[in-house]
Amino acid sequence: GESVGLHLPTLSVQEGDNSIINCAYSNSASDYFIWYKQESGKGPQFIIDIRSNMDKRQGQRVTVLLNKTVKHLSLQIAATQPGDSAVYFCAEGGAGNMLTFGGGTRLMVKP
Template sequence: GESVGLHLPTLSVQEGDNSIINCAYSNSASDYFIWYKQESGKGPQFIIDIRSNMDKRQGQRVTVLLNKTVKHLSLQIAATQPGDSAVYFCAPERAGTALIFGKGTTLSVSS
């Protein structure tokens, strides 16, 4: 079956540092890969996605890298801020199918 795993359950960084959150997936038959952020007491919030035929996509302060050869995805957050503290999930996405999240990586940003 399909599985998604993140490499580190927790990541602690100082404000202003860059953060890198990693994710491995098993199913290659995905059209997109999506990153979500979930703050305490809230639902997951869409951050950025990347199409399966791309290897890099940049957003505002975030960059997602996709390596299909090793089935690895990463989310880079530049100049991490306290408001970035949350649990981050990656998910392979195919239209009309449910998302599969692992347990996520908890990012803690200290001032």
């Protein structure tokens, strides 16, 4: 039979509000971190990345914050839109060219 999937934490926000999605990573030696967005039935889509020597990086409507002291990563989405509804994964990368993905957070945007 089917295996039971992970219960994804869900963040529900009103359209136009700001969203903050959090992620705890495991490897303090990771060189970079990436946020991916995954819509139903599609592959992960790159949103933004940040190197380990930075603590903040901004993109278009998105900001990633990195706190290496507590191994915490966050993604801030400004003026959240219905099209932002998806599952968001953080991923960490380093030596070996592989990404380790987190468990994901489901973002639901209410119109």
